[in-house]
Amino acid sequence: MLIREFISETNKNKMISDLLKYYKVGSVKVKQKSMKDHAHYNVDTGTLELSTRYKTIKNRQIKEFLITILHEIYHAMDAKKYGWKKFKEMYEYEMNLQIAKGKHQYKDNKYEINAENFGQKNWSKWKRKFKKEGLI
Numbered sequence: 001m002l003i004r005e006f007i008s009e010t011n012k013n014k015m016i017s018d019l020l021k022y023y024k025v026g027s028v029k030v031k032q033k034s035m036k037d038h039a040h041y042n043v044d045t046g047t048l049e050l051s052t053r054y055k056t057i058k059n060r061q062i063k064e065f066l067i068t069i070l071h072e073i074y075h076a077m078d079a080k081k082y083g084w085k086k087f088k089e090m091y092e093y094e095m096n097l098q099i100a101k102g103k104h105q106y107k108d109n110k111y112e113i114n115a116e117n118f119g120q121k122n123w124s125k126w127k128r129k130f131k132k133e134g135l136i
Ligand SMILES: [Zn+2]
Pocket: 071, 072, 075, 111, 112, 115
């Protein structure tokens, strides 16, 4: 029995582009970057920056990987909905509001909470779909 431990780069990129298209943010560019976080949506450039630690994904990282991508896609959807400049202002306002309330600028940030909930809610159906398609 053959157990594939790693997801190929091609399949990984196919999953990302399928997700971007499905959520109608297909114009988002994807870039691998050495960074502390797993991923970051750069609202100024419209780029989904993905940590080089995801250069190859292991099967056991699939859940975390999908949640991360969906989380960043949610930010891209917000940026599209409001316009990126407006969204950036709204996001910064929210950060400052949380700080002023003595709360955490990210953990208590409504845009972060919504993005995380979106990832948590949707990752498993995508995992099933990608599995069916033989991508993972
Ligand atoms: Zn986020």
